[in-house]
Amino acid sequence: MRGRPLAVRLAALLAGVVIVVLTLAGVVVNRAASRSLDETLGPREEQRLDLAAAVVEDALERGVGRGRIRALLHRIATESRGRIRVVDADGSVLLEAGHLPPNVETDTLSTDLSVDSGGGALEIELPSAAAPFVRAFNNALLLTGIVAVATLLVAAAVVANRLTRPLREIALAARRLGGGDLTARAQGGSDTESTELATAFNGMAERLERSETLRRRAASDLAHDLATPATVLESQIQAMVDGVVPADASQLEKARAAAASLSSVVGQLGELTQAEAAPLQRQPEPIALTGLARDVVAALDGMLRERQVSASVTGTEVTVMADGGQIARALQNVFANAIQHSPAAGEVRIVVADGPVATLRVTDTGAGIEPADLPYVFERFYRADRSRGGPRSGSGIGLTVARELIGANGGSIEVEATGPDGTTFVLRLPSADPA
The missing domain is CATH 1.10.287 (Helix Hairpins)
Incomplete structure (x- = not known):
């Protein structure tokens, strides 16, 4: 059934389950009904057979003529609503009375006749007592099955439509997105799964946009x-x-x-x-972060003088195991970004701290970053110059390069705080193993 709509597959599955259940129920109930009726009616018919056999034996022993015996058998057959016959030891029918409707299910009871009466057997063929009940039950079961299957098909169509509506909406949104409409979004359903799928799709669409x-x-x-x-x-x-x-x-x-x-x-x-090349080649070595920070400040002294910005490096001496050139370049990009967005007579502070991870906090005294710009500050070519109130500066890839370099050395970089008094970037790196 691959390739068919979910509604069709669900309906077929439910219909199949109902048919199997009703079939098994019919088999079990038929057997139980037949057994129960046999246990209830069997002894009564056997008593009637024994009584008829005794009457026939008595008539045969007394030499009663066949005409009278046939009349006797006819009366017994009429009372039993069946057919009765006397057979000899070879199975040949000697006498027979009564009749049965055609195509009717029957039960046959038999008992041996005494030797004194000539031997043989007396047989009574009766309509099956369980057949009418079983037939009526099967008809009712068939009708119930048809109604149940029809009801389940309707219910399956309704349920499947509710289940697949969110999927169809997500598929429609995906086609719109594939067609170039980057504003396409999907609405999840009431169930957790479709909601999670819609959320994931919308997140992807937002990233693409x-x-x-x-x-x-x-x-x-x-x-x-x-x-x-x-x-x-x-x-x-x-x-x-x-x-x-x-x-x-x-x-x-x-x-x-x-x-x-x-x-x-x-x-x-x-x-x-x-x-951004994968993997980025690196040469780890013990790096003293405080000394590295001072070297970066010294390297950008000309930029500090040009912008009339002061700088300071404070904190504890921390050693990390990383590629010194890459960490220096990353810190230089972040430091240069802070200088560019600090006003004249402003200050950029670098604070080094130890802990579970080593941290470098670079804080400027600029106008801060607008909340709407925060998710994008590390995106390539992105500039928040408009929100930070400064002139266009830089190529917009310095922070992207810093993120890649820090990440290649097992660290991370993020904006910790921003506001009208400045912005703080935090660079985190694994501390060197004391051993």
Whole structure:
């Protein structure tokens, strides 16, 4: 029945169960009824047979003529509503009286006649006492079965429709989603299973819609990030070629800065591709996180001065076993992001702490991140610049790279807190084995 609707399969299953149950019930009841009637009526018929045999034996012993014996048998057959006959020792019928309707089920009782009466046997053939009851019961059972099957078919159709409606709605939503409608959502039914399925489908649809939104935004942002320095570089070179501006060190420095900006975007794209490669190659070694944090701050001193932002590193000395270059790059991306979103005279604090896992907390003094942006801060090319009130900055992949690098070293990164007084990113890494 593969490929048939669930309603049809359910109805067929229920109908089959009912038919099997009613058939078994009919067999059991028929046997029980026959046995019960035999136990009730059998002794009575046997007594009647014994009485008839005694009368026939007496008549035969006294030499009564066959005509009188036949009349006697006829009276007994009439009273018994059956057929009675006398057979000799060879089984040949000597006398017979009475008749039975055609095609009727019968029970035959037999008893031997005495030797003095000539031997042989007296047989009485009677309509089966159980047959009418069994026939009536079977007819009632058949009618009951037809009604039950019809009722169950209707009930199965109703139940199957209720069970499959959520599945049909989910299938319809899936077809809409496959057709490009990323807003398609499914409604679950009243049962737990369909609700869980609809929830899972909606979660997938939301992720696809979010990914598509991010993809479109990424294409726009990436085009801007590549076009702006490329345009500046082209304009600078063209101006020098046309003699509009002199090809001196100042103009060449502007061209170099534009080329460097373009190279930075391309480099970060390559870095993201490498970070998302599976598996990411790493070289674990003991890393002192406090020292690594100070090195990162020193490496970005020029950016701190340019943005007029101060920085501090505090906390306990913690050692982890990880790839030093990857952890440094991840922390540098998070730290640079914090600098970019801190106002002039702001501060970025890095706090190192030990525990079940080592933690690096990077806190800025920016405007915070809007709640609507929080689920996407680690998505590639996503920028929350609009919500954080700052200018467009960065390529939008620094935090994505940080997440991949930290994850490759067995750690995690998340936004712990955000608000008008700043945002805190937490990097967690497994502590080094003391042994």
